[in-house]
Amino acid sequence: xxxxxxxxxxxxxxxxxxxxxxxxxxxxxxxxxxxxxxxxxxxxxxxxxxxxxxxxxxxxxxxxxxxxxxxxxxxxx
Amino acid sequence: xxxxxxxxxxxxxxxxxxxxxxxxxxxxxxxxxxxxxxxxxxxxxxxxxxxxxxxxxxxxxxxxxxxxxxxxxxxxxxxxxxxxxxxxxxxxxxxxxxxxxxxxxxxxxxxxxxxxxxxxxxxxxxxxxxxxxxxxx
Numbered sequence: 001x002x003x004x005x006x007x008x009x010x011x012x013x014x015x016x017x018x019x020x021x022x023x024x025x026x027x028x029x030x031x032x033x034x035x036x037x038x039x040x041x042x043x044x045x046x047x048x049x050x051x052x053x054x055x056x057x058x059x060x061x062x063x064x065x066x067x068x069x070x071x072x073x074x075x076x077x
Numbered sequence: 078x079x080x081x082x083x084x085x086x087x088x089x090x091x092x093x094x095x096x097x098x099x100x101x102x103x104x105x106x107x108x109x110x111x112x113x114x115x116x117x118x119x120x121x122x123x124x125x126x127x128x129x130x131x132x133x134x135x136x137x138x139x140x141x142x143x144x145x146x147x148x149x150x151x152x153x154x155x156x157x158x159x160x161x162x163x164x165x166x167x168x169x170x171x172x173x174x175x176x177x178x179x180x181x182x183x184x185x186x187x188x189x190x191x192x193x194x195x196x197x198x199x200x201x202x203x204x205x206x207x208x209x210x211x212x213x214x
Contacts, residue, residue, distance in 0.1 A: 042187070
């Protein structure tokens with residue numbers, strides 16, 4: 001469920017209908033996933049899931065799976 | 078130049094200023110950009126194509142969006158990250174414009190502001206913009 005919502009956010013941010021995320025997807029798999037795109041992603045995630053992130057923790061995410069786990073943890077609290 | 082830090086800025090904070098695009102500014106922009114489309118350079122051509130006169134470059138008026146954020150809101154600490162502009166009506170030389178911007182959202186994680194901005198004459202909307210800027214301090 002989280003992964004599906006995340007996929008919609010990625011499609012919107014990157015304006016690319018072909019994006020299909022897995023837990024292993026990284027920035028190397030998606031064109032234009034740079035630091036500015038990361039900001040747009042995280043802000044969209046915050047708005048969608050009504051959660052907050054610290055700047056430092058965002059930098060530790062290595063792949064989509066890390067994002068999903070972080071969202072899961074924050075929405076359960 | 079203003080020097081607002083991220084914490085100084087509140088949602089709802091706004092700023093506006095006025096400018097007029099003169100013949101001289103049009104010529105300078107032509108030199109800078111190389112855009113010699115006759116709609117901007119030939120009064121006769123513009124009139125033949127149902128405009129009142131030479132049309133001011135959209136990107137020339139939009140350069141004042143850069144001024145809005147880079148000089149006034151937030152000013153020196155600004156980093157322009159994204160701008161989405163929609164053009165609504167043509168502007169003609171020597172018409173006075175008002176550039177307005179209002180902070181509509183703050184993101185504390187990235188110290189980023191979203192600013193809703195517009196450029197208007199007394200009686201028409203020239204363009205609207207959604208601007209995202211980082212605030213360095």
